[in-house]
Amino acid sequence: xxxxxxxxxxxxxxxxxxxxxxxxxxxxxxxxxxxxxxxxxxxxxxxxxxx
Numbered sequence: 061x062x063x064x065x066x067x068x069x070x071x072x073x074x075x076x077x078x079x080x081x082x083x084x085x086x087x088x089x090x091x092x093x094x095x096x097x098x099x100x101x102x103x104x105x106x107x108x109x110x111x
Contacts, residue, residue, distance in 0.1 A: 069078050076091040088095050 070076070071078055071089040071091060071094055073094040074089060074092040076089060078089050078091070
């Protein structure tokens with residue numbers, strides 16, 4: 061199940077929330093078809109956040 065990583069990402073052109081597939085390249089917005097080149101990184105655990 062590791063190879064299918066999905067992230068919620070906001071499209072830069074239309075502002076719609078897109079569920080992105082890391083492995084699918086290029087990543088396109090499902091709403092307007094805008095190509096998102098920046099691949100989101102793995103989320104950092106919140107417990108290490110400085111207060």
